[in-house]
Structure formats: structure tokens, C-alpha cells
Amino acid sequence: MSLPRLQIAQLESRLGDFILGPISFDLSPRAWLVLLGPSGSGKTTLLRYLAGVWPCRPDAIRVDGRPIGHLPPEQRRLAYVAQANDLFPHLTVAENIAFGLRFMRLSRAERTDRIRRFLDLFRLAHRANHRASVLSGGEGRRLALARALVIEPRLLLLDEPLGMLDPNSRRELHECLGMIHDEIGTTAIHVTHDREEAWTLDSLCGILINGRLLQMGPAETVFRRPISRAVAQFLGLDNVVPALEFGGPAGRWALVRPEHLRLLPPDSTTGVPTTVQTCRDRGAFWEIILSPTPGRRWIAHVGGPLSSAVSPGQTVKVHWRPEDLWLLNDEDTL
Amino acid sequence: MKPASLRRWPLAFTAIHALGHVVLGWAGWLNPWELFNLGLLATNGILALLIAKGRVPLLMGSAVLLLNAAHGLVGHRLAPDSLTSGALLFVSLLTVYVAWKIFEERPLRYGIVFALSYFALFVIFIIRLSHAEPLFLLALMGLCATGRDFRLLAWFWALVLAFTVFQPYAWEAFLLMAILLRALFSSRIHPTNSPARIGLVIGLLALGIVLLPVLALLLSQSTATMAAELEREETRRAILLTVATASIATLLLAAVGIPLAYALSRLDFRGKTLVLALMDIPIIIPQSAAGIALLSTFGRNQPLGSWLASRFRFAMDGHLCGIVLAQFFTAFPFLVKPALAAFEAVPPDLELAARHLGANAWGAFRHLVLPLASRGLFLAAILGWARAAGEFGAVYFMTADPPVAPIAIFNRFERQGLAETTPFVATLLIASLALFFLLQYTARRIPTLHERRHPLT
Numbered sequence: 003m004s005l006p007r008l009q010i011a012q013l014e015s016r017l018g019d020f021i022l023g024p025i026s027f028d029l030s031p032r033a034w035l036v037l038l039g040p041s042g043s044g045k046t047t048l049l050r051y052l053a054g055v056w057p058c059r060p061d062a063i064r065v066d067g068r069p070i071g072h073l074p075p076e077q078r079r080l081a082y083v084a085q086a087n088d089l090f091p092h093l094t095v096a097e098n099i100a101f102g103l104r105f106m107r108l109s110r111a112e113r114t115d116r117i118r119r120f121l122d123l124f125r126l127a128h129r130a131n132h133r134a135s136v137l138s139g140g141e142g143r144r145l146a147l148a149r150a151l152v153i154e155p156r157l158l159l160l161d162e163p164l165g166m167l168d169p170n171s172r173r174e175l176h177e178c179l180g181m182i183h184d185e186i187g188t189t190a191i192h193v194t195h196d197r198e199e200a201w202t203l204d205s206l207c208g209i210l211i212n213g214r215l216l217q218m219g220p221a222e223t224v225f226r227r228p229i230s231r232a233v234a235q236f237l238g239l240d241n242v243v244p245a246l247e248f249g250g251p252a253g254r255w256a257l258v259r260p261e262h263l264r265l266l267p268p269d270s271t272t273g274v275p276t277t278v279q280t281c282r283d284r285g286a287f288w289e290i291i292l293s294p295t296p297g298r299r300w301i302a303h304v305g306g307p308l309s310s311a312v313s314p315g316q317t318v319k320v321h322w323r324p325e326d327l328w329l330l331n332d333e334d335t336l
Numbered sequence: 337m338k339p340a341s342l343r344r345w346p347l348a349f350t351a352i353h354a355l356g357h358v359v360l361g362w363a364g365w366l367n368p369w370e371l372f373n374l375g376l377l378a379t380n381g382i383l384a385l386l387i388a389k390g391r392v393p394l395l396m397g398s399a400v401l402l403l404n405a406a407h408g409l410v411g412h413r414l415a416p417d418s419l420t421s422g423a424l425l426f427v428s429l430l431t432v433y434v435a436w437k438i439f440e441e442r443p444l445r446y447g448i449v450f451a452l453s454y455f456a457l458f459v460i461f462i463i464r465l466s467h468a469e470p471l472f473l474l475a476l477m478g479l480c481a482t483g484r485d486f487r488l489l490a491w492f493w494a495l496v497l498a499f500t501v502f503q504p505y506a507w508e509a510f511l512l513m514a515i516l517l518r519a520l521f522s523s524r525i526h527p528t529n530s531p532a533r534i535g536l537v538i539g540l541l542a543l544g545i546v547l548l549p550v551l552a553l554l555l556s557q558s559t560a561t562m563a564a565e566l567e568r569e570e571t572r573r574a575i576l577l578t579v580a581t582a583s584i585a586t587l588l589l590a591a592v593g594i595p596l597a598y599a600l601s602r603l604d605f606r607g608k609t610l611v612l613a614l615m616d617i618p619i620i621i622p623q624s625a626a627g628i629a630l631l632s633t634f635g636r637n638q639p640l641g642s643w644l645a646s647r648f649r650f651a652m653d654g655h656l657c658g659i660v661l662a663q664f665f666t667a668f669p670f671l672v673k674p675a676l677a678a679f680e681a682v683p684p685d686l687e688l689a690a691r692h693l694g695a696n697a698w699g700a701f702r703h704l705v706l707p708l709a710s711r712g713l714f715l716a717a718i719l720g721w722a723r724a725a726g727e728f729g730a731v732y733f734m735t736a737d738p739p740v741a742p743i744a745i746f747n748r749f750e751r752q753g754l755a756e757t758t759p760f761v762a763t764l765l766i767a768s769l770a771l772f773f774l775l776q777y778t779a780r781r782i783p784t785l786h787e788r789r790h791p792l793t
């Protein structure tokens with residue numbers, strides 16, 4: 003097992019009232035970490051620490067075992083793509099890509115070769131000699147990525163890479179990120195507030211709320227087994243209710259995923275009786291909103307054709323397996 | 337057109353005329369018969385309104401026509417210098433007709449503008465240019481013809497003002513006003529943003545005051561006199577000396593001021609506001625005071641000056657170094673402040689992006705900040721140079737001989753008077769204007785941060 007490429011150990015800082023961290027995690031080579039968090043949760047601050055905008059303890063950040071926390075940005079070889087792209091408006095697309103290469107020892111042939119390769123990879127060849135200031139939103143973002151990756155960084159830091167784009171450019175850029183993941187194979191930290199993006203690449207998912215990393219793991223795990231109520235609520239999961247409602251221990255919160263709730267006829271021997279409130283066809287499944295007692299709301303996802311017994315106003319019984327009841331921590335600790 | 341505004345119009349028409357006549361009467365230009373005039377104007381306004389509404393009361397219409405005729409006859413009798421009876425009658429009827437036409441199809445503001453224009457024309461021709469009756473009638477017809485379009489009206493007024501009020505400088509004035517009008521009409525000001533439009537008009541007029549003397553002086557000289565002026569040894573030496581000293585001063589200033597401006601744009605430190613404020617001193621103190629201050633510090637009989645004199649065997653005052661020092665002093669804020677603005681226009685985030693791409697702080701400055709700020713820096717250097725070259729007061733006290741161009745002008749004026757000095761000044765003006773345009777043009781070719789997005793090609 004090789005050394006993790008990026009190690010973050012007890013990174014912490016205080017900026018005015020905002021406290022970031024302490025944050026610790028490791029990233030293995032080629033990993034793609036999507037850091038999710040609401041606005042103001044410290045995502046950009048963390049990225050800026052990693053990128054070297056502000057220095058920190060040397061061993062708070064290690065790359066390949068070497069402490070880099072104290073180095074200025076140009077010595078870290080980490081590519082940082084800011085939300086605003088920060089393209090150089092006075093240079094052409096090709097010159098923007100070439101900018102970082104001039105500080106590396108490359109032969110002329112190697113340099114032009116690399117520029118050409120990245121123009122092609124990011125489908126900017128037809129724009130090579132246009133000023134960066136005339137590019138569309140999606141093209142500008144692609145150029146920012148190409149410019150950052152052409153210097154072969156050890157780590158790619160993306161700040162909301164799909165933000166502020168129209169839906170078509172988003173999809174295009176999404177393919178572009180997949181290409182970076184598959185073909186260039188850079189380790190990346192991708193910061194966003196959009197939950198959908200956690201599923202875009204087979205990625206790790208981290209939840210950053212109020213400057214603290216509450217949970218980190220495969221996206222699948224984080225969404226199915228959120229560690230605490232804050233994480234579950236930030237992820238917008240359904241059926242996050244006091245555990246007592248589902249027969250769990252008092253004083254704790256719990257989660258039963260909607261697809262784990264099974265609907266049974268009212269005369270069956272097991273299950274909790276509920277009243278059907280709404281049935282919505284979601285295409286792949288039906289979304290049934292149930293009310294066990296007035297004022298409370300459960301959501302069940304049911305596949306296949308809906309039985310006629312399930313319609314608004316009817317009573318059905320709801321059943322779940324005890325192992326599907328997932329208890330949440332109240333304390334937000336990792 | 338709405339009836340409400342129809343009712344307001346004759347009031348406005350009458351009020352404007354009445355006000356004008358009262359002012360004239362108060363100034364002693366017209367006699368007490370103004371009352372009659374006012375009544376006539378009121379009835380004219382009402383008549384125009386009624387005609388516009390499609391109701392022409394026969395009795396009242398003929399009464400008003402009679403009144404107008406009387407105005408013609410009596411007006412001539414009362415003020416024989418102004419207009420003949422026929423002309424007065426013509427004027428009355430024409431204004432009624434145009435007022436009616438405006439009522440019929442134009443918004444109220446056209447009526448107000450027409451009334452004001454008519455009155456201004458009346459004042460110009462009757463008060464300023466007596467005995468210009470045919471011209472007045474001609475101009476009135478022109479006014480009526482152009483009154484339906486604000487742009488045409490503006491050009492008409494530019495022409496009238498140029499050839500009446502600015503008579504000796506008619507062409508210069510017309511040229512200036514034409515430039516102003518072009519700028520105004522092609523401006524992209526939002527049509528409903530009236531404060532901005534008014535501000536632009538006033539500002540452009542003020543700019544006209546700046547340009548008028550320059551243009552007048554230039555157009556008064558023939559190329560032959562200027563060529564002869566350039567032949568003179570005295571002129572050549574003054575110009576050469578000015579160019580040389582101002583260039584040296586600017587180079588020194590750039591070497592110190594550009595790093596300072598960059599530092600001020602990127603660093604925040606205690607006392608930064610104080611430093612920024614202190615830089616204004618050369619702007620604020622009078623030039624002659626600056627000259628005296630410099631002399632009392634660097635003069636050969638002062639401690640610092642005598643130390644320099646003994647140590648390096650030259651004195652600042654009376655020496656070329658004195659000229660450069662005085663120019664450096666006065667041009668300092670003129671170079672540093674625009675340079676600071678140029679650096680501040682380069683977002684620090686771009687610099688940071690360059691750092692992430694592997695440029696160290698010097699590399700980011702050289703490859704990114706400097707190219708992006710280059711246009712602003714260039715303009716700052718021009719401003720500094722121009723200030724240095726134009727400095728009179730401070731230089732005069734440090735080193736009056738050999739004279740730089742501003743001092744040479746002063747010397748010539750002292751010895752030979754205005755007429756002898758103008759060819760010299762015109763030559764200098766042409767040279768500096770040529771330089772000005774050249775520099776503006778080259779500065780435009782250096783890229784800036786805020787290039788306009790052009791459509792995809």
C-alpha cells in the first residue's frame with residue numbers, strides 16, 4: 003500500500019468569528035473528494051489553505067509525506083481553479099495555457115506539444131488564438147481547468163466547478179471532469195453546495211458544516227448512513243424523525259430510507275397503520291406521503307404498479323425491518 | 337395628446353414670455369408697454385390651444401388677429417429700433433401657427449422648448465444685434481423649421497450662437513459645439529436618466545471653455561509664422577531643454593513612483609492613508625511657494641544645498657539639476673496617483689492565479705501585473721511628463737536661466753508683449769497637442785483589463 007498522496011492533519015484556523023477545523027483526512031492517489039457543505043461552511047477557506055493563499059503549520063498539509071503547509075503557492079504545485087476562473091484577459095487561450103509552463107524547465111518542443119494536447123483534451127483548439135475575455139461560461143471554465151492541469155499538479159482543487167453555468171454547459175463540463183478523472187488521473191478536491199455533484203464521479207464525499215468535517219466516505223455510505231442529524235438534514239434526506247416514531251430509543255433521531263418502508267394491506271398482522279395523503283408518480287417509483295398520526299409525515303418509495311388500495315385517504319400498514327432503522331448521532335463529531 | 341397637458345401649455349407659453357419681458361423691463365431695455373405684450377401673448381396662447389382642439393371661435397379669432405396687428409403697429413411705434421410693423425405681425429402669426437402645430441402632434445416639452453428658443457432668439461437679435469431684422473426673421477423661420485426635432489434644433493442653435501454670440505470665433509465655436517453635440521447624441525446614456533444627461537451637457541459645455549482658448553489661439557496663427565518661430569534659436573533651445581529635463585524627471589519619477597504605487601496598491605499598513613494624503617502636497621501648495629520651498633532647502637546658501645555644493649561641486653539652483661528637481665517635485669502625485677489606480681485595477685485574485693500556476697511573486701508581477709497595468713502606467717507617465725514639462729513656478733525659482741519653455745514664454749511676454757508671444761505659444765501648443773494625440777493613440781494599443789467582449793467570430 004503506497005503512502006496516501008495527500009494527508010491533512012489537524013488543520014485549523016480562525017478568521018474573525020469563523021473557526022475552521024481542526025480537520026484531518028487522507029486522500030489516496032487518483033481519489034476524487036467531493037466536499038459538500040452549505041454556503042459559509044468554510045469550503046473555500048479550506049481550499050485556500052490547501053492552495054497556499056494563507057500559510058499554516060508545515061505538517062498540517064503533507065503531499066507524499068513532505069510537509070508543505072508553510073510553502074508559498076508557487077512551490078506547492080497544487081492547481082487551484084477558483085469560482086471566477088481568474089483567466090488572464092490580456093492573453094489568448096493558448097497563452098493562458100502556456101502561462102504556467104514558462105516557469106517549468108521544458109524544451110520548446112515539449113511545451114508546444116503539451117499546449118496542443120491540452121487544447122485538444124479540453125476541446126479549445128478552435129479557440130486557441132482568441133482572447134480569454136471572449137469565451138463563453140463553459141469554455142472559460144474549461145480553459146481554467148486546462149491551464150491548471152497543464153503544469154501536472156499533484157492535486158487539483160476545484161471551487162464550485164459547475165457553479166454559474168447553464169444546464170448544457172454543466173453537462174459538458176461534467177463530462178470534462180470525468181475525462182480529467184479517467185484520463186489525467188489527478189487527485190482532486192471538489193467543493194460544492196450541490197448534493198447532486200456528489201454522485202457525479204465515483205467519488206468520496208465529505209460533509210463540511212460550520213468549519214468542521216462531519217463525515218467522509220464513499221458517497222453511497224454518506225447518503226445511506228449519515229452519521230448525524232445535521233448531516234442527514236443537510237443532505238435533505240426524507241424520514242429524518244425522532245427515533246421513537248419508528249419504535250427506536252427515546253431521545254434520539256433516526257432515519258428509515260423511503261425505499262425501505264413497505265406498504266401492507268390494512269388487515270395484515272404486522273406494521274403500523276397510517277393514512278395515505280398523496281401519491282406521486284416519479285417515473286421509476288411512486289412517492290407515497292403517509293401520515294401515521296396527524297401532523298407527522300413519512301415518505302415511502304414503492305416500485306411497480308400501485309395497488310388500488312393505496313390512494314389518498316385510505317389506511318395502509320407500514321412495515322420496515324429493524325436493521326433498516328438507522329440511528330443518528332445528535333453530537334456532530336467524526 | 338391629453339386634455340390636461342393641453343390646458344397647461346398656454347400657461348407655460350405665456351409664463352415664459354412674461355418672465356422674459358419682465359426681466360427685460362427690469363433691465364431697462366423695454367418700456368412699460370410690456371403689459372400689452374403680455375396680454376397679447378396670453379391671447380395668442382389661448383387661440384393656439386383652441387385651434388388645436390378644433391374649435392375656432394370666429395369672434396375671438398378675429399379679435400386676436402386684430403390685437404396682433406395692433407402689436408405690429410404699436411410695437412414699431414414704441415420701439416422703433418427693433419422691428420417693423422410687418423415683421424412684428426409676421427412674428428406674432430408665425431408663433432401662433434407653430435404653437436398650434438406643436439399642440440396638435442407633439443408632447444408638451446416641445447412647446448416649452450420652442451417658447452424658450454423663440455425667446456432666446458428674440459433676445460439675441462433685438463438686444464444684442466439691433467437692426468438685424470431680416471436676420472431675425474430668417475432665424476425665426478429656421479427655428480420653426482427645426483423646432484420639431486431636438487437634434488436639428490440643437491444644430492440650429494449651435495449655428496446661431498456661433499455666428500452671433502461668439503462672432504469673432506465663429507468657426508472655432510461652431511466646431512467645438514459640433515463636437516459637443518456629437519458626443520451628446522452618440523452617448524449611451526440611458527434615455528430616462530435625466531440627471532446624467534444634464535450632467536453631461538453641463539460638463540461638456542465646461543470642457544468647451546477649456547478648449548475654446550486653445551483652439552482660438554491655434555487658429556489665429558498661420559503656419560508661416562509658426563515655421564518662422566521654429567527657426568529661432570531661442571525657441572528651439574527652450575523646447576529642447578524642456579523635453580530633455582522633463583524626460584529625465586519622468587524617468588527618475590517612474591523608477592521611484594511605480595514601485596511605490598504597486599506597494600500601496602497591495603499592502604495595507606498603519607499610516608497608509610497618511611502617505612496617500614501627503615502625496616497631494618505638490619498639488620495643493622502654490623507653484624511659486626513650492627519653488628521657494630525648494631530653493632530654501634536646496635539653494636547653494638542653505639545647509640543641504642551647501643553640503644551638496646561642497647561635496648559634489650555643483651549647486652542645485654541655477655543648474656539643470658535644479659530644473660529636474662523642481663519638475664520631479666511637482667509631477668510626483670501626477671504620476672504616482674494614476675499608477676496606483678492602474679495597479680488597483682488588476683484584481684489580486686489574478687495575481688494569485690498566476691502564483692498557483694508556478695509564478696513566484698516577482699514572476700507574477702513581471703508577467704501578469706505589469707502587462708495588465710501597462711496602459712494605466714503609460715498614461716501615468718504621460719501625465720507626469722506633461723506636468724513636468726509645463727511647470728513654471730517651481731522651476732522659475734530654482735533655475736530661471738537657461739529658460740525652459742514656460743519660462744521662455746513668460747520672458748518673451750515681459751519683453752515684447754502679447755502679439756510677439758502668440759506665435760511661440762501656438763507652436764508649443766501644436767507640439768504638445770501632437771504629442772498628446774500620439775500618446776493617446778499608442779496608449780490605446782496597449783491591452784487593458786476591461787476589453788470589450790466582441791461577438792464570436
